[in-house]
Amino acid sequence: MSLKRSILALTVATGLAAFAVPAFAQDHSHDVETPPKQKWSFSGPFGKFDRAQLQRGFKVYREVCSACHSLELIAFRNLADQGGPEFSAAQAAVIAGEYKVPDAPNDAGEVVDRAARVADYFPKPFPNENAGRAANGGAYPPDLSVMAKARTYERGFPWFLIDIVTQFQEQGPDYVTALLTGYAEKPAHFELPDGSAYNKYFPGNAIKMPPPLSDGRVEYTDGSPATTLQYAKDVTAFLMWTAEPKLEARKRLGFQVMIFLLVFAGLLYFTKKKVWKQVALHPEDLKPRDPAPGEYRPH
Amino acid sequence: MSGHQTYQPRSPFMKWMERRLPIAGLVYSSFIVYPTPRNLNYWWTFGGILSFMLAAQIVTGVILAMHYTPHADMAFKSVEMIMRDVNYGWLLRYAHSNGASMFFIAVYIHMFRGMYYGSYKEPREVLWILGVILYLLMMATGFLGYTLPWGQMSFWGATVITNFFSAFPGIGESLVTLLWGGYSVGNPTLNRFYSLHYLLPFVIAGVVVLHIWALHVVGQNNPAGIEPKTDRDVVRFTPYATIKDAFFMICFSLVFAWFVFYTPNYLGHADNYIPANPAVTPTHIVPEWYYLPFYAILRAIPDKLMGVLALFGSIIILAFLPWLDTSPVRSARYRPLFRQFFWVFVIVCLGLGWLGSKPAEGGYVIASRILTIYYFAHFLIILPILGWVEKTKPLPNSIAESVLHDGVPVGASAPAPAKV
Ligand code: HEM
Secondary structure, eight states: OHHHHHHHHHHHHHHHHHHTGGGGGOOOOOSOOOOOOOOOTTOSTTOOOOHHHHHHHHHHHHHTGGGTOOOTTOBGGGGGSTTTTOOOHHHHHHHHHTSEEEOOOOTTSOOOEEEOOTTSBOOOSSSSHHHHHHHTTTOOOOOOTTHHHHOOOOOOTTHHHHHHHHTOOOHHHHHHHHHHHOBOOOOTTOOOOTTOEEBSSSTTSEESSOOOOOTTSSOOSSSOOOOHHHHHHHHHHHHHHHHOTTHHHHHHHHHHHHHHHHHHHHHHHHHHHHHHHTTOOOGGGGSOOOOOTTOOOOO | OOSOOOOOOOSHHHHHHHHHOTHHHHHIIIIISOEEETTOOGGGGHHHHHHHHHHHHHHHHHHHHHHOOOOTTTHHHHHHHHHHHSTTHHHHHHHHHHHHHHHHHHHHHHHHHHHHTTTTSTTOHHHHHHHHHHHHHHHHHHHHHHHTTOBHHHHHHHHHHHHHGGGSTTTHHHHHHHHHTSSSSSHHHHHHHHHHHHHHHHHHHHHHHHHHHHHHHHOOOOTTOSOOOSGGGEEEIIIIIHHHHHHHHHHHHHHHHIIIIIOTTTTSOGGGGSBOOTTOOOSSOOOOGGGHHHHHHHHHSSSHHHHHHHHHHHHHHHHTHHHHOOOSOOOGGGOHHHHHHHHHHHHHHHHHHHHHTSOSSHHHHHHHHHHHHHHHHIIIIIHHHHHHHOOOOOOOSOHHHHHHTTTOOTTOOSOOOOOO
């Protein structure tokens, strides 16, 4: 019995070693705050993008962010794709026409710009990385195509397990919105390098991106509030779509697959029960008897 | 339901065929009338699930390979384009990346099942060792595959892991240069990793054939851990095992589908959506979750070479399990002490996994050291000694009896729990 108890004690001890010890090894990363959770129309098993929000977000990207950030993986035709902002094909063509892209070399071998077509991808604001750095105090504005999936924050135990069930996976969007709205006065003790801004959510707090948004900066025609927070949420939703353009199709198909599998599992379960009934054992089966001809023998 | 029936071809074609290549007979004896212990529980369905996952990885992988570009400047973008422009490309990619994780969940359950019920004991040692080889091959395949999207974690994970090999005295440096195809991880590395990632699954498939061959020579173990003696202890593989496997495979697919359709990036790293950049090191370089316990062991040891040896040792030691466990009784059902140590061991492995995801500093390192010592002690001290000192419970006379009497042997009367 005492041995049993000591094993128990050992279990508890190892458990403690594994889960309690880290308490005193806490991360000491300064003043970086955890992004607040936002409500997103695209979260959860039936999540969908809000078309109007994506269109507004695109407007914010176009009028503000595109001055510095590229969107390499998105073509103008994507703006008319199902499950996206769903501009009409004509609208997408008009938008494309407002951009200039380099044409293929002409007969004289010169490269001249032409109006973009829907098949073209969004042009980059800087010809190369160094040009981008030179214009931004040494920091390159990263491509935003998959940005909404490329950032996260730690959820910690037990949340990281609960997230599997609740399907919470919007850390990226929460972070982008927080970043865009997280500019603040620097705390007195903080040494802010020249050309940087203080941001509550950016790792290290000193960011080379000047606050891109301010109230009233972009004109909204659908009556949505023209506030920094609203801009931030809209452009984040747009960036979630650029990062995960098949999100709606994925969740829709997922639901169908889940229903199919559930029904299939139910049918198999009852079939299995029925089949196994045929070979149920009865107490008399244990009585010794002569082996039947051809009976199974151990190897 | 009598045991080994032989296949009797009926149609003239099958008769003709059977005299030349008795493949129908092989299938018949291996997957139709093959006798399986009647008391198998659902933990025994994971072998079938693993075969299914291997097939799923090969099918999705071969199609991904048709669209993927193994070049350092294009790999990241080609994976993104698969997700955007290939019909159902997002499904292929997410099924493949989550499929790898599901494959590992299944293999871990399968291995712990084997440990709990003593499936590695005589006469199943070779079967077990083939399993350990399969596990090693899977680890290699998963690691190589994770480098292919060429994101930050791909690149830095590959850099860190390949660097282990430099710890070997003398040959280390040349070994790493050979792995890299140069003096740092770069395009040649990606090319050779891609080639090997395509190759290894088929090596795995080959070893699976050996694994199943060995299984069919010695027969399946079962929760009672005793061999079938008569007809009443077994049932035919089809329909009894097939339907049970099918049912649980679908249940497993529900979990698989949950990840693929609802939380496809949960098991990955956000950093891998940043294109590889040799000039920027991520703050925490963390391998895929399935390597975390071993990563914790590696970092628990201050000396690089010793750490690498401990890492490999922690896997190789599994191959010696049949001889380290000295108890003649297989199933933990009849081993009251072992059963508790088994669960402690499971908790230790989970704890190591959690520690592997934490930075190697302060209390985390101390905890990793304690658990690493326990990990090895489990195999090298606890298992040998348990076999000698443990008072096991009486075994049932037959599998049929264990089924009817819920594991209590007839004549053992009132089941007074064996005092320890
Ligand atoms: C043992 C079976 C296999 C395992 C465990 C495995 C594992 C993996 C993993 C973990 C990734 C990275 C996924 C990601 O983060 O995107 C990957 C990618 C990839 N694998 Fe496999 N794989 C297997 C079989 C195969 C086979 C048979 C092929 C081809 C014939 C293949 C082709 C690819 C390709 C092209 C990629 C890159 C595309 C991508 O990243 O999604 N795999 N694999």
